[in-house]
Amino acid sequence: MSILKAVPRSLLRRGVRSLVVLAVSLVIALFLNMYGNAISQHEQTLDELHASIEVTGYIISLDGNTQGLDIEEQTIKGLEESGFIREGIYTRKIWGMVGPWQELAGTQLSNKIYNSPRLIGANSITTFALPPEIMDGYDESLFASAEKVCLVSEDSLGLYGLAIGDELQYTAVSDWRNVRHSSVSLKIVGTYESPFRPAAIYCPLDVVTALYRELDLPVLTDSASFILQNTQELNQFRELLENLNFINQQAGSGSDYKQLSFIISDRLLKNATASVQSYIDFTTALYPVIYLLCAGIGFVVSYLLIRIRKPEFAIMRSLGTSKVLTFLIFFSEQGVLCLLGAALGIFLTLATTQHISAQQFVTVIGYVVFYLVGASIAILAMNRVNVMQILTAKE
Amino acid sequence: MSILSLKDVSYTYKSRYQTVQAVKNASYSFQQGKVYAIVGKSGSGKTTVLSLLAGLDLPSDGQVVYNGTPTGKMDRDKYRREDVAVIYQAYNLFPLLTALENVMYPLELKGVKAKEARAKAAEMIESVGLTEEVFKRYPAMLSGGEQQRIAIARALAAQPKVILADEPTGNLDTENGANIVNILKSLAHEKNCCVIIVTHDLAIAEQADVVLRMQDGEMATA
Numbered sequence: 001m002s003i004l005k006a007v008p009r010s011l012l013r014r015g016v017r018s019l020v021v022l023a024v025s026l027v028i029a030l031f032l033n034m035y036g037n038a039i040s041q042h043e044q045t046l047d048e049l050h051a052s053i054e055v056t057g058y059i060i061s062l063d064g065n066t067q068g069l070d071i072e073e074q075t076i077k078g079l080e081e082s083g084f085i086r087e088g089i090y091t092r093k094i095w096g097m098v099g100p101w102q103e104l105a106g107t108q109l110s111n112k113i114y115n116s117p118r119l120i121g122a123n124s125i126t127t128f129a130l131p132p133e134i135m136d137g138y139d140e141s142l143f144a145s146a147e148k149v150c151l152v153s154e155d156s157l158g159l160y161g162l163a164i165g166d167e168l169q170y171t172a173v174s175d176w177r178n179v180r181h182s183s184v185s186l187k188i189v190g191t192y193e194s195p196f197r198p199a200a201i202y203c204p205l206d207v208v209t210a211l212y213r214e215l216d217l218p219v220l221t222d223s224a225s226f227i228l229q230n231t232q233e234l235n236q237f238r239e240l241l242e243n244l245n246f247i248n249q250q251a252g253s254g255s256d257y258k259q260l261s262f263i264i265s266d267r268l269l270k271n272a273t274a275s276v277q278s279y280i281d282f283t284t285a286l287y288p289v290i291y292l293l294c295a296g297i298g299f300v301v302s303y304l305l306i307r308i309r310k311p312e313f314a315i316m317r318s319l320g321t322s323k324v325l326t327f328l329i330f331f332s333e334q335g336v337l338c339l340l341g342a343a344l345g346i347f348l349t350l351a352t353t354q355h356i357s358a359q360q361f362v363t364v365i366g367y368v369v370f371y372l373v374g375a376s377i378a379i380l381a382m383n384r385v386n387v388m389q390i391l392t393a394k395e
Numbered sequence: 396m397s398i399l400s401l402k403d404v405s406y407t408y409k410s411r412y413q414t415v416q417a418v419k420n421a422s423y424s425f426q427q428g429k430v431y432a433i434v435g436k437s438g439s440g441k442t443t444v445l446s447l448l449a450g451l452d453l454p455s456d457g458q459v460v461y462n463g464t465p466t467g468k469m470d471r472d473k474y475r476r477e478d479v480a481v482i483y484q485a486y487n488l489f490p491l492l493t494a495l496e497n498v499m500y501p502l503e504l505k506g507v508k509a510k511e512a513r514a515k516a517a518e519m520i521e522s523v524g525l526t527e528e529v530f531k532r533y534p535a536m537l538s539g540g541e542q543q544r545i546a547i548a549r550a551l552a553a554q555p556k557v558i559l560a561d562e563p564t565g566n567l568d569t570e571n572g573a574n575i576v577n578i579l580k581s582l583a584h585e586k587n588c589c590v591i592i593v594t595h596d597l598a599i600a601e602q603a604d605v606v607l608r609m610q611d612g613e614m615a616t617a
Contacts, residue, residue, distance in 0.1 A: 386452075392562075
């Protein structure tokens with residue numbers, strides 16, 4: 001007895017009953033695919049929103065300052081390597097004096113430094129409240145370079161008798177007690193407006209970083225703000241921030257005013273994505289129920305269709321067909337029909353939507369598995385029936 | 396010589412409310428070349444005995460022995476494929492197979508090639524008095540008598556030594572019933588089969604070589 005012969009013969013002659021299995025599998029496969037498609041489309045919308053809405057963040061001290069933070073190099077490195085930072089905007093300052101080193105000590109030196117402008121390194125022009133005036137041949141990108149150039153305030157030009165295009169010598173000083181100093185010559189390429197006296201001198205971040213290294217000082221960052229990426233996983237980023245010893249201000253867990261906090265400005269993103277996210281959450285939460293329902297339908301259909309074939313099963317057994325062969329014949333019939341229906345469902349989905357995800361494919365296969373489990377249980381249950389009782393039932 | 400025997404066979408089953416002893420200490424030896432009739436009222440245990448003889452069930456106590464081997468110690472699927480065939484009152488043909496395919500089924504089960512099985516099945520159908528016209532008909536297109544003849548042809552196809560029949564004429568008119576009984580008798584007397592017919596029709600029982608009576612699960616020679 002060949003299964004390859006028996007199964008197609010039975011399927012073809014069973015007509016409408018064969019079509020029932022085929023139709024149920026087709027409809028369920030289509031439904032599961034459509035359901036999966038709806039979720040995928042919303043997920044795509046969510047991705048697009050995350051890509052188009054900028055989320056920023058900045059570091060702040062517990063007393064509310066965004067500057068003078070002295071952020072350790074290790075912390076900045078940890079953030080940059082997290083995969084959540086698209087762009088970091090930093091400033092780094094160093095104390096010193098305009099001009100060459102002057103042999104001063106104690107109070108004289110401290111007064112000199114206190115009355116001198118600080119040298120601030122920045123890597124973005126966004127550091128300035130008002131756009132600075134930059135000479136021809138230079139543009140905003142100068143801060144991203146390591147070129148020895150600087151911007152000074154209008155007042156400072158007059159104070160030090162300098163003009164745009166002149167070289168300005170700045171001598172950076174390590175500290176008051178164990179004095180080390182290092183000078184750098186910077187070309188003045190622009191001016192900016194400042195209400196402060198003395199107003200700081202701005203140069204590329206790398207210039208200040210180099211001075212820190214020459215003076216053997218720990219590289220501390222004065223202020224830091226960020227444009228974030230991977231905003232779908234901000235909760236993961238928040239966990240990482242805790243590991244980097246940032247304090248959660250909302251939780252009120254900080255007691256040291258020097259401790260730092262990382263503020264994420266994601267309100268706009270949250271507002272824009274809330275409805276899409278809740279749809280995805282709801283449909284995804286419902287997915288197992290929908291899936292089990294479909295699987296249950298498959299299970300019941302296969303079980304009922306097989307149960308009504310008890311007489312056929314009994315005849316096969318009475319003629320000496322083994323339980324294994326009987327199982328294989330019935331199982332193969334159901335398997336072929338179910339797979340055919342599911343394949344048709346996948347084909348129709350592809351024909352209409354041009355796309356089917358791996359998850360949708362796996363879901364349909366899962367349904368087929370459930371259906372076949374139902375069929376298997378029904379067949380195994382038939383093995384327990386009293387063959388003689390069925391065959392001797394009088395008409 | 397005994398081909399099939401019941402040795403102190405008892406069969407007990409549990410229904411929802413009670414334990415029923417359907418067969419009680421039945422012993423008998425059946426021989427080839429004879430027609431046996433087992434008669435008795437409804438519920439006397441006739442069909443249970445048939446089920447035990449067909450290897451569809453095992454006795455609770457005692458043994459059913461075929462050619463020296465207890466059915467409990469043999470491959471009973473093979474036993475039903477090759478050594479014993481059962482004919483039922485309700486014919487029990489595969490509704491989606493043609494008459495010819497129904498008769499071919501036991502041959503295909505035995506591994507006989509399709510062409511040979513087809514020829515053998517055709518021969519069997521003709522041997523029970525039917526013509527080629529019925530070959531391609533489905534059971535629903537045949538009369539009761541024709542269906543029972545196809546059932547007999549199917550039983551004969553595998554050339555069993557024992558043929559069990561459960562009320563084989565129960566759904567047939569007198570003429571068709573008589574024809575079926577004649578076929579069964581000729582199988583015993585001409586083909587040396589052991590034919591065991593379960594019936595409550597005394598007219599059929601009268602034509603048997605041996606009549607066994609079942610009453611309340613006990614078997615006795617009438």
